[in-house]
Amino acid sequence: TIDRDRFRETFERYSEIGRTDADGLHRLALSEEDREVRDLFVSDLEDLGLEVRIDRIGNVFGRAEGTDPDAAPVLIGSHLDSQPYGGRFDGQLGVLTALETLRAFDDAGVEHRRPIEIVNWTNEEGSRFKPALMGSGAFTGELDLEEVLEHADADGVTVDEALEAVGYRGDEPAEAREEYHSALELHVEQGPKLEDQDLSVGVVEGVFGMAWLEVVVRGDADHAGPSPMYSRKDALVAAADVVGAVRRLSNRLADDVVTTVGEFEVEPGSINVIPSQVRFTVDVRSYDDAVVGDLVAAVKREVEAACEREGVEYDLEEIWRIPHTEFSPRVAETALAAADDVGASHRAMVSGAGHDASYVNEITDTAMLFVPSVDGKTHNEAEFTEWADAEEGARVYAETVERLANA
């Protein structure tokens, strides 16, 4: 069983690294803060006697051998990077629940037939470097390693350079060395459903499909005073039209659709100059992959129409698409049974957020556990999960891992 004090103290200690004034976390992938938290994680793994390895994309693994040297291992963990001015629970709680599980097994001398590997995936968030789920995507072969290593942040620093800079450009190939038996990730829900139904645990059976688009609109800078309205090619007017259209798209096509413009950069950004360029991103999601395809097509039409109206040019690129995930019924059922036996209030559900578990599911039977997010709030410094729920989730998690590791 979980050591509640240790679990919480560990969480507080990790939360100090990259903590913001408003008690959030600013720990972008492969930043100085990410290096510091990785160093702490590695030393905690070594203290537990785990064999640590780091692969080419910086994923950090720790392996606890099982009693059967030939058994396929169970993979557990999540990610330690954060959004800009994000919360302390997103990702970190999953890694530390996995760590507490291994510590509790060690304390109690819990036998497990299978090896258990704990992992911290590189760049889950996709904020500094695109796309998201980069470490798990490369590891599972769903993303091209050489290609993502060359992706650059807004300052032109590539993933490869950033790995080198923080000392986590590992020697191990970024790929599975053997077949896994199964995988389990715990995460905060990041939405309102569990809280609305007053439940402590969600067993996640699937994840929305999603697509990311990047659009650059090119108009013509001119003076805000003497330039008649009829002669303008205002990149911001066209891009703002698309923002409204993207919002309205969520009311069409299907009821599980979400659509968001998150990045939006205007040039030259001078008070009396007509904007010449806007670069923005569009994020569309639905559980139905066909709907995601329809949304992408609709966004393209809206961009085309808005730019046509304003007489401006544009480039549009689809930078990421991931189909919806259906997790392993076998692993989900193991988790549901564990939740029943532990006595945790729970439900089965799907996730609107992308998770490393989606890519992991491509190479082994995978499922996830969710714990509630207060007000459904996340990617925000105010992100919060009641500690009682975090502990309840950890109990179900440890129970599920024990069952998987002895299956």
Place this chain on the structure above:
Amino acid sequence: TIDRDRFRETFERYSEIGRTDADGLHRLALSEEDREVRDLFVSDLEDLGLEVRIDRIGNVFGRAEGTDPDAAPVLIGSHLDSQPYGGRFDGQLGVLTALETLRAFDDAGVEHRRPIEIVNWTNEEGSRFKPALMGSGAFTGELDLEEVLEHADADGVTVDEALEAVGYRGDEPAEAREEYHSALELHVEQGPKLEDQDLSVGVVEGVFGMAWLEVVVRGDADHAGPSPMYSRKDALVAAADVVGAVRRLSNRLADDVVTTVGEFEVEPGSINVIPSQVRFTVDVRSYDDAVVGDLVAAVKREVEAACEREGVEYDLEEIWRIPHTEFSPRVAETALAAADDVGASHRAMVSGAGHDASYVNEITDTAMLFVPSVDGKTHNEAEFTEWADAEEGARVYAETVERLANA
């Protein structure tokens, strides 16, 4: 008469300072490039034997004495700062036309009864530091000197600190030492009217009134995936609505209205995060001050409505308002007569761009000359004026200044 080669060579030499790769000018007020061009200007004034003085807001004056020591002086000049990635003609052409006028008078031994003062006004553009027309506004008492000295740029550097850094925090009080007889400024039109009518010179009889607003919209950051649409407080959706409304306002109230959103900054700016904050500016203009007031009221209503719809908060501040200008009929008629006598094709017109001449008009009889802008393009690296037009403007300018200085 103007020395065409010298005029053009001087223009080319000044254009090297802060020149961009695309042959534009990036010479923000009180930047290192502004320091360099000011140093060149001062040395050119000294070479002409002028008495140079610098006032507390960094305006640079050079004085050519007249034959009558008691006569009120004529004030000529414009500004040497530029927009970010702006053009070479905006402001600079007016300063160098005034300089060439004084050089030509010196060459030909043109007698002038009145002293002539040439001036380079500080921060006309209002891009790095707000508001625009800062040097002339402080000099004429239309802006509060102590207040504008404390205005900061995006990096928190104040006008006062920037003046000190570039060595142009002068000792002279920022105010007129004596009554002026009149003032004349030449500028590029920055709009399409002269070109459309194939004319070389505009005699400017007035300037639009204008107001600048700054709006900060505050929503709530959350995850683009699991956050249902109904729960969102998306600052970008509200701000984008206002951009569309501001564009449409130009179709209402009066036919000389122009409305622009120029600065627009979105936070946190992460692809999978609902934007929590947008800061943007609105620029509204009309020759009718009552219409400017109606526009400001309409923008406030639109911001209120858009924020109400999205459930987000906002702050709105009017950061600058300047009434429309009616220039001196006496000076304008002198210029029209000079244009007739020189044989330049010309028309009377009003300006949609703000000019230092508007503030100067508060303390002495003032008018302006315009020369055409190719395609009406300005605040853009591609800004251009045909050299034949620049010369025609300079001829009319020198003729007008001579008449004013002997009136």
